[in-house]
Amino acid sequence: MLAAVATAQNAADPLSCLKLMDVPIPAAGSGWTRIRVRASSLNMHDVWTLRGVGHNPENLPIILGGDAAGITDDGREVLVYPIIGDAAAGRGDETLDPNRALLSETIDGAFAEYLAVPDRCLITKPSSLSFEEAACLPVAWSTAYRMLFTQARISAGDRVLVQGAGxxxxxxxxxxxxxxxxxxxxxxRTESKRVYALELGAQEVFEPGARLPERVDAVIETVxxxxxAHSLRCLRPGGAVVVAGATSGMNPEAELGRVFYQQLRILGSTGATKQETEAMLALLEVSGIRPRIxxxxxxxxxxxxxxxxxxxxxxxxxxxxxxx
Ligand SMILES: NC(=O)c1ccc[n+]([C@@H]2O[C@H](COP(=O)([O-])OP(=O)(O)OC[C@H]3O[C@@H](n4cnc5c(N)ncnc54)[C@H](OP(=O)(O)O)[C@@H]3O)[C@@H](O)[C@H]2O)c1
Structure with a gap:
């Protein structure tokens, strides 16, 4: 079968390490299920792997792709919960298992015609979602769901700043x-993406660093x-910044004075539990919102x-x- 395989790592030229090649169709052992992939989607995580950030080179070559939707050998339409982990080892939360991994870190991922995953990773695809839509959700949308509802605990009427709308x-x-x-x-940073944010439901949009009309209860930070610095400045006293990524750099100034004087909460977040992923799907069902492709x-x-x-x-x- 055809697959996109990370064969090496190169910080300056990551895509030179991604090879399209013919590989054997995987078998599914006991407790695993084979899926014919109908759709997958790209994440920054794949690029970090190719750049050599956060991925053990001993696990190369490996098929990339953390997001998958497809059909099992026995005909079920599914999407794949992408965390390979043990909830018990994380006190009931598989994202806190010290040995957890994302699909494509320790087992082959979804940029292929077939993949095999542990049975517990299967989630029934809601019939209202296409395979393409479903393949957008497991990594990015579940991560966003946990940031908002588990970490920041937002509720109706709360004010939320989302950085880097695109x-x-x-x-x-x-x-x-x-x-x-x-x-x-x-x-x-760009006008067209600010317009996109309004279409998604933002009340107002701004250039990075702009003064907001009011301070917010929570900031969603992946940039x-x-x-x-802007994220910390925009929070009300006692507000929370939830951080799940750092695309533009990992080491901003800590601004400890602002953190303790304003009693800010800085909350790291990674991935989502299977239960949060299913709750995210339920929210899509009732609200009718869909990922933009x-x-x-x-x-x-x-x-x-x-x-x-x-x-x-x-x-x-x-x-x-x-x-x-
Ligand atoms: N912890 C987790 O579980 C988890 C899960 C998924 C992703 N992540 C991480 O979160 C980050 C975003 O992932 P993604 O898949 O959403 O990536 P993406 O779709 O490629 O988005 C990149 C984002 O970075 C912003 N950006 C990039 N360079 C910037 C700069 N110099 N100044 C300002 N903004 C900049 C963009 O904002 P605009 O273009 O709109 O300005 C956009 O929001 C990545 O670092 C990824 O590894 C973590």
Whole structure:
């Protein structure tokens, strides 16, 4: 079968390490299920793996792709819960298992015609979602759901700032927070993505660093160094910044004075539990919100998709579709 495989790591030229190659169709052992992939989607995580950030080189070569939707050998339409972990080892929360891994870190991922996953990773695909839509959700949308509802604990009427509206996690956070009745402010570097944020449900949009009309209860932060100081400045006393990524850099100034004087809460967040992923799907069902798809490409054009993503030339998710 055809697959997109990370064969090496290169910080300066990550896409040179992603090879399209013919590999054997995986078998599913006991307790595992094989899925014919119908759609997967690109995440920054794949690029970090190719750059050599957060991925053990001993686990190469490996098929990339953390997001999958498809059909099991016995005909069930599913999406894949992407965390390979043991909830018991994380005190009931698989994202806190010290040995957890994301699909494509320790087992082959979804940029292929087939993949095999532990049975517990299967989630029934809601019939109202296409395979392409379902493949946008497990990584970015579940992460956004946990940031908002488990970490920041937002409720209707809360004020939320989402930094970097064009991103996969950020755009999901805007849509989910608005669906929950929050007042959402969003920033983005480009006008078209600010318009996109309004379409997703933001009340007002701003250039990065702009003064907001009021201080907010929570900030959803995946941009990192470029927006961190602004995120802290925008919080009300006692407010929370939830951080799940740092695309523009990992080491902003800590501003400890502001943190303790304003009693700010800084909450790290990674992935989501299976239960949170299912709750996110339920929220999509009742609210009718859907992920925006920037483009759908065949597996043979995956490099083109990643180039657009790295250049920030996207509005919404890039989906890889494999015809049924
Ligand atoms: N912890 C987790 O479980 C988890 C899960 C998913 C993703 N992540 C991480 O979260 C980050 C975002 O992931 P994603 O998949 O949403 O990526 P993405 O779709 O490629 O989005 C990139 C984001 O970064 C912003 N950005 C990039 N460079 C910037 C700069 N110099 N100044 C200001 N903004 C900049 C963009 O904002 P605009 O273009 O709108 O300005 C956009 O929001 C990544 O670092 C990823 O690894 C973590």
């Amino acid at each position: 991103g996969g996690v950020a755009s999901a956070a805007i849509a989910l927070a608005a669906a929950a009745g929050a007042i959402v402010y969003a920033t983005s 990192g160094e470029a927006t961190w 920037d483009r759908v490409l065949p597996l043979t054009r995956i490099h083109e998709g990643f180039r657009a993503m790295i250049n920030g030339d996207t509005t919404g998710k890039i989906v890889i579709a494999i015809p049924g």
